[in-house]
Every structure is written in structure tokens, then in C-alpha cells.
Amino acid sequence: MFVVHSQFPTGEPEDSAPFKAFSCMTDATAFAKAEVEGDAEMAFLYEVVGVSDARAAIDGVKIGRANLLIAHAPKGNEAQRKRADDAAWERAQREGADAVLRFLGL
Numbered sequence: 001m002f003v004v005h006s007q008f009p010t011g012e013p014e015d016s017a018p019f020k021a022f023s024c025m026t027d028a029t030a031f032a033k034a035e036v037e038g039d040a041e042m043a044f045l046y047e048v049v050g051v052s053d054a055r056a057a058i059d060g061v062k063i064g065r066a067n068l069l070i071a072h073a074p075k076g077n078e079a080q081r082k083r084a085d086d087a088a089w090e091r092a093q094r095e096g097a098d099a100v101l102r103f104l105g106l
Helices: 025-037 054-062 075-095 099-103
Strands: 001-008 020-021 043-047 069-074
Touching: 001 025, 001 054, 020 025, 020 054, 025 069, 025 099, 075 099
Parallel strands: none
Antiparallel strands: 001 020, 001 043, 043 069
């Protein structure tokens, strides 16, 4: 079984279940991707071996008897980090050598 655990920015929405079990990895992967394209900050895809019941699979994740396969994050996060880094670099270049050294951690 496969379990997706979705994490939302301000905790779990009141009407949602943060865990959802799937018997097919393809379905679980598609659901995880859809979650991060929606409101979720992250969606973790786990495999739980040796169980065929959804509740048992979710319990397996909760007690640490699952293998983390993929951690999905919104694509925007990577692009946003790149834009922020580029802007910080350009600002450091405008401010001079000391700012560039600080940006580089030197």
C-alpha cells in the first residue's frame, strides 16, 4: 500500500484528512502532485509493505513502519528560491564588494 501525507501551511484544514491510502503507486503519485499544486506545502509519499488495508497502511506511516519514497513540493518553491537568490545576488553586486562577500558567506 501507498500513503500520501499532505502538509498545509497553517496546519491541517478542518475538513481534510492529512493521510490518504492507495493500492497503486501511480494513483498515489498523481494525488501527491495534485495536493502540492493546490494548497499543500508538501506531500510525502510512503510505501507500507505487508498490509492491504488502508487504515493499517496509515497507521504504519504514523508509527514509522513505512518507507518514504518521494517528498513532493510545489514547483513554485524552487522557482521562488531561485528568483530570491538572483535578486539577492544582484543587490549585493550593486552594494559593493563587502555585500558580495557577505552573500558568498565569506
